[in-house]
Amino acid sequence: MPNHWVHHPIDTPAVLVHQEILQKNIHDMAVFAKTYHLALRPHIKTHKIPEIARMQLAAGAVGVTTAKLGEAEVMAAHGITDILIAYPIIGKEKLKRLEELRKIAKVMTVVDGREQALELSQYANERNLQFEVLMEMDSGLRRCGVLPGQDALALYRELAELPGIRLQGIMTHAGHAYGATGIDQVREIALQEGTIMVETAQLLREADLAAPEVSVGSTPTVRISGQVEGVTEIRPGNYVFNDLTQIRLGVATQDQCALRVATRIVSKPAEDRFIIDAGAKTFALDQGAHGTTGVSGYGRVVGHPECTIARLSEEHGIVIVQGATKLQVGDIIEIIPNHSCPVANLTNEVHVVSRGVVSAVWKVAARGKTS
Amino acid sequence: MPNHWVHHPIDTPAVLVHQEILQKNIHDMAVFAKTYHLALRPHIKTHKIPEIARMQLAAGAVGVTTAKLGEAEVMAAHGITDILIAYPIIGKEKLKRLEELRKIAKVMTVVDGREQALELSQYANERNLQFEVLMEMDSGLRRCGVLPGQDALALYRELAELPGIRLQGIMTHAGHAYGATGIDQVREIALQEGTIMVETAQLLREADLAAPEVSVGSTPTVRISGQVEGVTEIRPGNYVFNDLTQIRLGVATQDQCALRVATRIVSKPAEDRFIIDAGAKTFALDQGAHGTTGVSGYGRVVGHPECTIARLSEEHGIVIVQGATKLQVGDIIEIIPNHSCPVANLTNEVHVVSRGVVSAVWKVAARGKTS
Known part of the structure; x- marks a missing residue:
């Protein structure tokens, strides 16, 4: 992958x-x-x-x-x-x-x-x-x-x-x-x-x-x-x-995760800190379903184990970098969330990808229908 | 109030x-x-x-x-x-x-x-x-x-x-x-x-x-x-x-909280447990802004200090009742959330109330506009 x-x-x-x-x-x-x-x-x-x-x-x-x-x-x-x-x-x-x-x-x-x-x-x-x-x-x-x-x-x-x-x-x-x-x-x-x-x-x-x-x-x-x-x-x-929760439970592998968030590094205010343009309004604050807290951080940055999503405010993800990284401001990274259900619930649409390109945009038609 | x-x-x-x-x-x-x-x-x-x-x-x-x-x-x-x-x-x-x-x-x-x-x-x-x-x-x-x-x-x-x-x-x-x-x-x-x-x-x-x-x-x-x-x-x-976060910080009083969630008790599966029809999809999992965890529980049930919103799954709030309560299945309760910003972000519209009645419904027009 x-x-x-x-x-x-x-x-x-x-x-x-x-x-x-x-x-x-x-x-x-x-x-x-x-x-x-x-x-x-x-x-x-x-x-x-x-x-x-x-x-x-x-x-x-x-x-x-x-x-x-x-x-x-x-x-x-x-x-x-x-x-x-x-x-x-x-x-x-x-x-x-x-x-x-x-x-x-x-x-x-x-x-x-x-x-x-x-x-x-x-x-x-x-x-x-x-x-x-x-x-x-x-x-x-x-x-x-x-x-x-x-x-x-x-x-x-x-x-x-x-x-x-x-x-x-x-x-x-x-x-x-x-x-x-x-x-x-x-x-x-x-x-x-x-x-x-x-x-x-x-x-x-x-x-x-x-x-x-x-x-x-x-x-x-x-x-x-x-x-x-x-x-x-x-x-x-x-x-x-x-x-990530299913991965943690041993129920799925990373290759079976069909949802990711593409987010951009928008700031590097300190040597060990990146800011990405996705926060709690994209990932939610879930650390697992039903309020469980089984995973650490707020998602896995695919291909970049040096990055930990340490904190989320609503529109900012605060990523702590340990050791060397090739990532820089402007780069797009892809993140597997802790819990995919609230991620789908927070977005108005998802981008369907196939062979490296966006092939369709689907509306999350039943999002917010909590009543 | x-x-x-x-x-x-x-x-x-x-x-x-x-x-x-x-x-x-x-x-x-x-x-x-x-x-x-x-x-x-x-x-x-x-x-x-x-x-x-x-x-x-x-x-x-x-x-x-x-x-x-x-x-x-x-x-x-x-x-x-x-x-x-x-x-x-x-x-x-x-x-x-x-x-x-x-x-x-x-x-x-x-x-x-x-x-x-x-x-x-x-x-x-x-x-x-x-x-x-x-x-x-x-x-x-x-x-x-x-x-x-x-x-x-x-x-x-x-x-x-x-x-x-x-x-x-x-x-x-x-x-x-x-x-x-x-x-x-x-x-x-x-x-x-x-x-x-x-x-x-x-x-x-x-x-x-x-x-x-x-x-x-x-x-x-x-x-x-x-x-x-x-x-x-x-x-x-x-x-x-x-x-509730502003109340905790000493910046606002309950009378200055202009947003509440009206939710219904839908089940009473045990003597000390109510289930309400609002969960993390309504309240979010915030215990305070920017990931702070200053308040306990997931909101204040107005007028019912015997109730603690102990857990949230996506559509269920699990309320623990300590001591006597007059509340029963079917009752509507009103809850002041920990953090009002994500509550507004999760709902498609808010009900404006004045003198006991809903006077208008406003669309949360910029919700989900995270890009």
Whole structure:
């Protein structure tokens, strides 16, 4: 891999997506899903780009997952018609939007508590609708989700009896894998993720409750948890781009990272300090997903191990240089970010590169759709 | 101050701007500038909203400061015609854009090294143009900027001799004040900021070099450094909104914070844990400007000291509740963020509130204009 994907000057900062690496990442995950007879429902919150969602569907995905209703609305407006919104829907404003969205797409949402379920049920029942839902499980992230065992059984039973709701099974996101020390701990978490889900599904079925879908997520864990017998669906997101966090976890190599930031050295105010024209407004302040802090610095300068991105203010990256460097003011460098998802969320568009040139510019159509 | 600015349900998360507090913050800074005979050139990177820039100009600002050329282009397109781009301009692509921008607005940029200056000079000279520039000084942030004393004198002398460049003086940003322990240290940094700049200007004038502008910035320091005799211009940005960081530094009170995030409790998966529908995609991961980590948690839940925003993933805020609370799933809470600038940068629009209702929606027109 050369240090530079783009071989001509480019207005910086620019978020680059490598077309061939992207295509290979999408292909490889589709092959994995096919091999293990899993439905692949990629999470589009990583890219938020309809063009990439379409590539994922073309490779065999059954539909997409979105983080919010707003992202789902954008995907549906771009012709994607099978969507899981992996977030509880609460409040009249959102229920109305959900009702509208159902007119143009098959939509499923999640529930992890009775308050949400009662509101959904009442709204649907009054309008003679049926909302399809998955019950969200907590497999260790301690964010949303019902705990496995009796808690899960009790809530699922309650949900199953509510009018206006059609329960489709269970889902979880083992995001705590992002805080793992390395691949061994990732495997352990992944195995637990799959096992918890399959055992819970078993518990539900023993109580004569239908739970056809057993859906797991997360790029680090999915190639392990997806192999646990009884899991039916996987929802990885980050794999399309990968990033330094996936490298740190042992889940991807640098050659599998499809997203970089091209940035320019704009100042050299001291012998050991460069300033680049990308800061927290480009890289975000992530040192790993879910607030984990597993990597040091704010990205890897490709081909320049002498450089550490030590600090970020909003529009400045402060790069500390240790030892000799050939870099000088005006040079463009390419950086693999710690976490590619917020990078895509901060930019209005990405530059698609292929064979050294920018072949397309894609709008990040669902960026900022947090509502 | 009531716990809620908006007294009716609102689709969440929503970034709220309180019209009267905003207006008062703008007024107060304008009065300060007038009292001390300072030009006020507010930094619009905090809000990125033409409507607010116009309010600042109406209150007496001489023009605006922007972080990047892209922000300046948006402001100029909205009729704002006196702009300082507080960033070095490097590369042919940007020089062309700068040349275009000069046709519709009076534009000034900054330089802190000879490489940038030579490129600007050559480009301007070939086209028979004059670019107005300020020389950027390092008053302690250790980011961009020339060190005061002989370094400053030598570079300024060199710049003064270049064709195509019209030197207008010096500027600095004492952003290291954001890392201060409290108001006493802020005052110390501010006094140093003003003194360094005035002494440097004196050094230049003793060498028969014209330096009409002596421009300082930063909301925490500006009311002190602006009073140093010889400073001519102030460029505060954050003061329009303020945030928890300004409260921590002793520079603003909660009643002076004009920006909040309205977010909804969407889940209560454990007795001591709420999940809100705003995460790092709304609040960013800032614990203070310039990567400082002065505040704990990710925002203040107004009226609910029992709540701590302990973790953020992209779309989830994990709130830990200590002791009793009346809050429940479905409730909307309002949160003062740690750092208001990235919050405005992440949202596509802000909801202006006045007397309990949303009176306008303003587009964050210059958001994401990092190039």
